[in-house]
Amino acid sequence: MKNFTLIGASGYIAPRHMKAIKETNNKLIAALDNFDSVGVIDSFFPEADFFVEFERFDRHIEKLRYERDVRVDYTSICTPNYLHDAHIRMALRRDSDAICEKPLVLNPWNIEKLAHVEKETGRKIWNILQLRVHPSIIALKEKIENGPKDKVYDVDLTYLTSRGHWYYTSWKGEVSKSGGIATNIGVHFYDMLSWVFGEVKNNIVHVHTHDRAAGYLEFERARVRWFLSINFDVIPDEVKAKGQRTYRSITIEGEELEFSDGFTDLHTKSYEEILKGNGYGIKDAQKAIEIVHDIRHLEPQGLKGDYHPFAKKKLAKHPFEQSE
Incomplete structure (x- = not known):
């Protein structure tokens, strides 16, 4: 039995980590x-x-170690994105491994610096990249690897997850803290795409506003049109009619990849692999961090070239923008 601490216990994702700790x-x-x-x-x-x-949390951990010989083996980090770097460093310097939610960090150079802390402390940083343990995604990767080596697949990625006005007041609405839409809700999809289809060859952004982002990514084995949004209005009417506020779709050569089920246990599966030493470390996280960093800084080109059909949907005002 390993001892865990958790930083960021009140957030949305924290219960999944608690469940994973319990179930392992x-x-x-x-x-x-x-x-x-x-x-x-x-x-x-x-x-x-x-x-x-x-300060009291830190003192408590130190007292456990020196007064009762109770050591922390892993620190789970579920805090806002911009704090991950600091909390990972704290975990390693307290002689525990770190298990961090995505995105691991906001900028590629942060990964390089964290590699030095790993080497300095002898501890390990693990990232939750849960789509890599999803059965449907694993099967897709095997299919691509076993398919024609020269084939480049046409892929459409659509991820719509409605958020209310609270989003813009919270840290998630601040690009400097969350990394923006593509980072906050899309980083695990970009990780999955690079894991399955290989190195990035081209990265184009068509639309990038407060509530949506759309673009084109070319990988070694895929041409991907992608669209992400937190605006309920862009969700297809047939999905709204079912009372749903989230829609995710991946089509490959026009065929829908079914991966809507099996999400509830992915954190537990990730923990199982980490505990066996088979989890995903900082180098595994690097490609997706580079992709979202570039998306954040690229100038949107507008509706030119091969763009996602949803990119044409009517743009919305920021909810806090004053009406004329």
Whole structure:
């Protein structure tokens, strides 16, 4: 049984990490969040100590080690994107491995610096890249690898996940903290695409606003038109009619890839691989971080060339923009 701590206990994704720690028969001994609405801990580890101040959390970990010889083996990090780098460093310097939510960091050069901290401390940084353990994605990768070596596939990626006005008030609405739409909701898809289809050859952005992004990515084995949005209005009417606020679709050569099921256990599967030493480290995360960094800084070209059909959908005002 390994000892875990968790930073960012009140966030949306934290319960998946708690569940993964529990289902892999390990123990959460302490958690930290500056927001104290964390009753979900009771469903998994009611005996875990909880702190709202980093200094007390840090002192507690040190006291456990030196007074009771209780060591932290892994630190799970579920904090806002811009804090990942600092919390990873803290975890490694407390002599634990770090298991960090995506995106690992916001900029490619942050990965290079973290590699030095890994070497310095002798500890390991693991990234949750859950689509790499999804059965449908694994089967797709095997199909591509076993298919014609010279074939370049035509792919459309659409991911629409509605967010309310709160999004723009939170850290997620600040590009400097979240990395923007493509980073915040799309990084795991870009990771999956590069994992399956190889190196990036071309990266073009057609549209990039507060609520959507669209572009074209060319990989060694695929030409990908992609569209991401947090605006409910862009969701297809047939999906809205079912009362759904999320829509994801990947088509390859016009054929839909069915991967809507099997998402609930992906964090547990990721943890199982990490605990066996087979998880994904910082080098595995690098391609996707480079892709989203470039998307964030590329000048949108508008509706030119081979763009995703959804890119033509009517643009929306920022919800906080004053009407004329």
